[in-house]
Amino acid sequence: MRRSAFFLPTMKDTPKEAEIASHRLMLRAGMIRQSSAGIYSWLPLGYRVLRNIEKIVREEQDRAGCQEMLMPTIQSSELWEKSGRYDDYGPEMLRIRDRHDRDMLYGPTNEELITDIFAHSVRSYRELPKLLYHIQWKFRDEVRPRFGVMRGREFLMKDAYSFDPNYEAARESYNKFFVAYLRTFARMGLKAIPMEADTGPIGGNLSHEFIILAETGESQVFCDRNFVEYDVLGTDIDASNTTQAAEVVDYFTRLYARTDEKHDPATFEADVPSERRYEGRGIEVGHIFYFGTKYSEPLGAFYATRDGEEAPVHMGSYGIGVSRLVGGIIEASHDDDGIIWPASVAPFDVGLINLQVDNEDCTNACEDAYARLKEAGLDVLYDDRxxxxxxxxxxxxxIGLPWQMTIGPRGLKKGVVELKNRATGERQELSLDSALTQLAG
RNA sequence: CGGGGCGUAGCGCAGUCUGGUAGCGCAUCUGCUUUGGGAGCAGAGGGUCGCAGGUUCAAAUCCUGCCGCCCCGACCA
Incomplete structure (x- = not known):
């Protein structure tokens, strides 16, 4: 992509409404524009990142055996009246009336809808288990939206739902998502730590929050340092492998990890040797729940057991804040100059800088480099302005692309280009060929 | 929802107290000079001063009402 053609309105000054780093940088880097409180438009650069994150989430859900579908944003109030949540959810739920005066709502989540679909379609234990997910915009009318996309009112969420015949089976599904989440966040260059959590308005009695470590996080967290050092990708855990998943979950749930609300200094000190005590701040990016038959019973999601009896399915739900992650990753990875994207979610692989556009040799060299970078399969943003x-x-x-290739007359005389690593700041002068080898390799 | 603050050019702000016909920096456009870490000079364009009423010869400025946005707290993916 040529920078001259790309819609990328960057700003030198920070709009005054933005207080925290990710919000400030997303506005300055031309990733988002606020539409109203807690509601944002995603400009091309931001949307690229959002889609990259979505892609990783999707791949890991698929890998865990979960199937993608898509449910609507607007729902009818009927199902919510059945589950009792139409009243329970309160003013956080955006209520809408259609032209026929029917009560509608902009979905804050989809348990009711998916349970209803399931109830009408599955009759037998033979059809269980089933794991379904979708990635869709949600709306929660937060009293006070803030921190840009980190806590917006409209947000993109991956929500998955599991349907199992009993607790034991549901627990296996829960484990699969637990592992899939560890993998998902690790692939984004994040340390996500599963912490025991309240179930809130979703209900149920088994739940973990996944918290990424970031200095500007909302909550204080205390955990065993083993969490920080455990490399789920390095050990290549397979979420769809039941036994392996159970082992991993076992390992993680035995270690101490709590947010400040649940923190108990005495237990922390008793359970964790001092050299392994980690204390920091974190952002919640995922939340998984097992809630049994809370929705299947009122919404009639029953199946026939082997013995021919009617039984309610056991369910769980599993959320990842996709749009929040964009902000979360920036919180975890930036410096005074801007964003530092992990390669897996970066909007482009490399930025190519033409230092002297009106110099024919320089521009020719840049055009050549641009073509060859693209040939090598790299996504390039070429600053030809x-x-x-x-x-x-x-x-x-x-804008924080992982690599910057700078080409100017000075280097060309020596037959070199400059390659800068955004994360380390390290620069090397090398031939275009070696630069290409390094980037493509 | 409680507490605080803000709304003036695309962005950041001054002007409001003490009413007199709107200004600064950056950005944008033109020209010249510059050219390896957000250039210099000269010139130009751009504003229903959040909205609606009111007071006044005169309102960005005073009064009333409304709207929007931000920050702190309580609540959440």
Whole structure:
């Protein structure tokens, strides 16, 4: 993509409404624009990141044996009246009336809808278990939206639902998601720590929050340092393997990990040796629940057992805040100059900077590099604008692409380009060929 | 929902107390000079001063009502 053609309105100044780093940087980097309180438009750069995150989430859900579908944003109040949540949810739920004066709502979550679909379609234990998910926009009318996309009113969420014949089976489903979540966040370059949690308005009695470590996080967290060092990708855990998943869940749930509300210093000190005590801040990016028959009973999701008896299915639900993750990743990965994207979610793989557009040799060299980077299968943002060098460097640092390739007359005389690693700041001068080898390899 | 603050050009702000016909920096456009970390000079364009009433010869400025947005707290993926 040529920067001259790309819609990327970056800003030198920070709009005054943005207080925390991720919000500030997302506005400055031209990723989002606020539409109203807690509601954002995603501009091309931001949308690319959002989609990359979505892609990782999708791949890991699929890998765990979960099937993707899509439910609507607008729901009828009827099912919610059946589950009792139409009243329970309170003013957080955005209620809408259609032209026929029917009560509708903008879905804050989808338990009722999926349970209803399931109830009308599944009759027998032979059809269980089933794991279903979708990635859809949700609306929760927060009293006070803040922190940009970290706590918006409208947000993109992956929510999955499991249907099992009994607790034991439901527990296996729960474990699969537990592991899938560890993998998902690890792939985004995040340390996500599962902590025992309240079930809130979703209900149920088994639940974990997944908290990523970030200095500007909302909650204080205390945990065993083993969490931070355990590499789920390195050990290549398979979420769809029941036994393996159970082992991993076992390992993690035995270690101490609590947010400040649940923190008990005495237990912490008793359970965790001092050198392994980790204390920091975190952001909740995922939440998983087992809630048994809370929705299957009122909504009539029954199946026939082997003995021919009617029994309610046991359910769980599993959320990931997809849009929140964009902010969360930035909170966890930025510096004074801007964002530092982990390669897996970066909007482009590499930024190519032409230092002197009106210099024919320089521009030819850039065009050549641009073509060859693309040939190598890399996603390139080529800054071909007539801007000063400083402005281009600053812009490139701001948007945080993992690599910057700089080409200017000075280097060309020596036959080299400059390659900068955004995360480490390390620069090397090398031939285009070696640069390509390094980037593609 | 309690407490605090803000709304003036695309962004950041001054002007409001003490009413007199709107300004600064950045950005944008033109020209010249510059050119490896957000350039310099000269010129230009751009504003229903959040909205609606009211007071006044005169309102960004005073009064009343409304709307929007942000921050702190209680609540949440």
């Amino acid at each position: 007539e801007e000063r060098a400083g402005a281009k460097f600053a812009d490139m640092d701001l």
